[in-house]
Amino acid sequence: MKSLAALLIVAAFSATALAEAPDISKAPPHPRLYIGGLETAAGYIDPDSLTSIAKTRPEDWALLNNARPLSARALSAMVSVDAKKFRQVVADLKSAKATSGGELVELALAYDWIAADLAEPERKEIARHIGDLAAGPVSQYITRSNAFDNNSLRRDMGIGLAALAIAGDDPRAQQLLNGAHRIFDEFIEITGDHAAADDMAGRGGYGGGWPEGHDYDRHGSRYAFIYFLGLRSATGVDVFKDSPFWKAKILEQIYIVLPNGINNVPFQDSDNPFIHRFDREMMLVLAREFGDPHARYYLNHVNTEKVTSSAIFDFLYNQPNAPEHDYSDLPKALYIPGTGLVYARSGWGPNDTYVAFCASDWYVYHQNDAQNVFAIYRNAPLAVKDGVYDGEMHTQYVDYSIRTISYCGMTVFDPAETYNGPDPIPHAVNDGGQMIQQWTGDAPTVAEWRKQAHRTDGPMRDIVDWKGFETNDTYTYMAAEASRAYKPGKVPFFSRQVVFIYPNWVIVFDRVTAGNADFAKTFRIHAPEEMEVSAAQAIITTRKTNHTTIPGRLFVQSLLPATAALTRVDGLSMVNGESFVGPDPYGDQLYCPHHLEISTRGEKTSYFLTAMYASDAGVEKAPDAKIVEETPDKVTLSLDGGHVLSFDKTGDVAWQMLK
Numbered sequence: 001m002k003s004l005a006a007l008l009i010v011a012a013f014s015a016t017a018l019a020e021a022p023d024i025s026k027a028p029p030h031p032r033l034y035i036g037g038l039e040t041a042a043g044y045i046d047p048d049s050l051t052s053i054a055k056t057r058p059e060d061w062a063l064l065n066n067a068r069p070l071s072a073r074a075l076s077a078m079v080s081v082d083a084k085k086f087r088q089v090v091a092d093l094k095s096a097k098a099t100s101g102g103e104l105v106e107l108a109l110a111y112d113w114i115a116a117d118l119a120e121p122e123r124k125e126i127a128r129h130i131g132d133l134a135a136g137p138v139s140q141y142i143t144r145s146n147a148f149d150n151n152s153l154r155r156d157m158g159i160g161l162a163a164l165a166i167a168g169d170d171p172r173a174q175q176l177l178n179g180a181h182r183i184f185d186e187f188i189e190i191t192g193d194h195a196a197a198d199d200m201a202g203r204g205g206y207g208g209g210w211p212e213g214h215d216y217d218r219h220g221s222r223y224a225f226i227y228f229l230g231l232r233s234a235t236g237v238d239v240f241k242d243s244p245f246w247k248a249k250i251l252e253q254i255y256i257v258l259p260n261g262i263n264n265v266p267f268q269d270s271d272n273p274f275i276h277r278f279d280r281e282m283m284l285v286l287a288r289e290f291g292d293p294h295a296r297y298y299l300n301h302v303n304t305e306k307v308t309s310s311a312i313f314d315f316l317y318n319q320p321n322a323p324e325h326d327y328s329d330l331p332k333a334l335y336i337p338g339t340g341l342v343y344a345r346s347g348w349g350p351n352d353t354y355v356a357f358c359a360s361d362w363y364v365y366h367q368n369d370a371q372n373v374f375a376i377y378r379n380a381p382l383a384v385k386d387g388v389y390d391g392e393m394h395t396q397y398v399d400y401s402i403r404t405i406s407y408c409g410m411t412v413f414d415p416a417e418t419y420n421g422p423d424p425i426p427h428a429v430n431d432g433g434q435m436i437q438q439w440t441g442d443a444p445t446v447a448e449w450r451k452q453a454h455r456t457d458g459p460m461r462d463i464v465d466w467k468g469f470e471t472n473d474t475y476t477y478m479a480a481e482a483s484r485a486y487k488p489g490k491v492p493f494f495s496r497q498v499v500f501i502y503p504n505w506v507i508v509f510d511r512v513t514a515g516n517a518d519f520a521k522t523f524r525i526h527a528p529e530e531m532e533v534s535a536a537q538a539i540i541t542t543r544k545t546n547h548t549t550i551p552g553r554l555f556v557q558s559l560l561p562a563t564a565a566l567t568r569v570d571g572l573s574m575v576n577g578e579s580f581v582g583p584d585p586y587g588d589q590l591y592c593p594h595h596l597e598i599s600t601r602g603e604k605t606s607y608f609l610t611a612m613y614a615s616d617a618g619v620e621k622a623p624d625a626k627i628v629e630e631t632p633d634k635v636t637l638s639l640d641g642g643h644v645l646s647f648d649k650t651g652d653v654a655w656q657m658l659k
Contacts, residue, residue, distance in 0.1 A: 020181070037232075045233075057320070067312075068308065075316075094129060104158030107165075111165050111166070124170070127166040134158065147183050190205045202363075208249040208252040214252075228240065253279055258377050268366055346503035353502070357374045363443070370385075378614040380617075381545055384408070386590060389402075400575060404431060404432070412522075421438075465482075466480045468653070475499055478497075492515060494510070496508065504613050536559075538596045539554070541553045546588045559611060560608055567599065
């Protein structure tokens with residue numbers, strides 16, 4: 001039977017609105033972060049159950065005992081009642097330093113998990129030290145407050161968790177929580193949870209994605225997730241219950257993994273384009289939260305490596321005997337509206353074809369200047385994003401890897417156009433691509449994003465319009481119009497339609513209008529290893545790049561424009577004949593040695609129709625793709641006498657599968 005005091009605490013917290021930080025003056029006893037706290041809170045982990053977990057899951061217990069992070073050592077000391085380990089954790093807490101939110105999280109968890117066994121003077125001494133760090137160096141770590149930005153979330157994750165840990169032991173706890181909580185309320189706004197379905201403008205997380213890209217999602221929404229777990233156990237405030245965003249995050253984690261089971265799509269700033277321990281941590285919690293058998297399959301068969309740095313998550317949240325289900329019943333494609341992403345695949349085997357497409361509005365500086373871009377894999381990477389990101393500011397980054405030219409996208413070259421980059425590279429190279437918006441300031445809220453949505457003096461937030469998404473057992477269709485991603489007036493119209501017909505065909509139809517007929521329009525593809533070009537066809541072959549086990553081949557046939565020139569450009573990070581090569585590639589990033597350019601000029605509006613066939617490298621010739629009819633308003637093509645499809649050349653962005 002619950003005590004009257006516990007029931008009063010629950011009543012106080014459940015009456016608190018999410019928009020404001022809850023009153024933590026009556027916080028439950030330690031431990032209260034993840035473990036213990038309110039017994040009525042969803043996801044409650046009974047401290048008395050931990051000894052049983054250690055006995056029944058010896059692998060996870062051994063992992064925890066061998067871990068070096070302070071939080072893991074504190075949890076191990078708590079469960080094993082190890083006095084020596086306990087005193088070492090106490091000593092480390094007293095001398096600890098922290099300048100970032102991530103470091104502060106370690107201290108908050110470790111303190112909370114041992115606090116019940118400390119005498120009051122020592123408990124308050126450590127709480128005061130943690131409060132000093134939260135109010136001092138961590139608060140000063142970064143001064144801006146922006147829920148789209150991982151740095152702001154990291155700071156306030158640490159401050160918020162520290163406040164929840166020291167509540168009752170340091171009088172500053174409530175003030176610290178109030179300051180940190182605001183950004184997470186804005187985070188909820190960004191995800192679109194609890195918003196009307198027709199009110200999603202500026203909500204970059206809507207659908208489970210993250211505007212900074214998947215690699216920074218491991219920081220951005222993961223930081224929010226770490227805070228929300230502690231908030232729920234300590235106060236009962238639950239953002240996970242009935243959350244479309246967090247439930248959709250499971251599918252985002254599943255679909256972004258390429259058929260090789262190791263890598264993921266490296267769109268946006270990403271120096272870790274592979275499955276990661278942070279992905280596993282999140283899936284451990286979400287699998288338990290939603291009882292999702294697909295998430296359990298991911299943990300059992302895809303992201304299986306257990307590492308000591310993530311030991312507390314495996315120990316607290318792993319449910320190895322929970323039901324699992326493979327991915328065979330999932331749709332062939334996932335569309336994430338907030339970030340304008342589609343991940344599509346012909347199946348779930350290691351030799352299936354995989355297509356990614358991105359057309360995103362503008363939210364934050366870790367996005368790249370590349371909308372209406374695609375990537376194609378046939379186990380091996382075939383048509384990919386090129387370049388190396390290492391977090392530093394250099395010409396490789398500013399002049400190539402964040403730019404349109406480094407993607408499989410469309411450039412429209414105005415020789416008089418200028419691009420402004422950041423110090424120390426204030427004048428960036430003219431790649432003919434989309435506007436550089438990286439350093440023009442981030443909108444701190446959805447409301448501010450909407451104010452900036454259509455301004456032409458930069459930044460312009462609302463830069464793409466999605467025109468269609470459809471997926472079924474035969475094909476996935478995706479289309480967007482992205483003219484506003486380019487300098488105003490340079491490209492009055494640019495729609496790209498991609499039809500992925502399983503398992504091999506990828507058809508791309510582009511309608512491109514330039515502000516000047518003399519501007520060269522160029523469709524670009526980057527090849528990781530080999531490329532042969534002859535007449536109107538290119539053949540891309542990849543035999544070993546990035547964990548390739550089955551070499552792949554991509555046949556690229558240019559059907560329109562009839563006058564287009566196909567050129568193979570050789571060299572690393574090439575822009576206008578100059579190489580902008582930078583740091584050595586690492587972490588499965590790529591410098592592509594060959595680049596296909598399909599170019600035309602001399603007309604204001606051009607139509608690019610490109611038929612691509614993905615296969616094993618042993619295939620010598622692709623099936624035929626040919627135009628069977630073209631009028632001023634429509635073009636129709638046939639694929640090897642099988643499928644017949646048409647695209648409208650005027651009016652609304654539209655197409656038909658005729659056969």
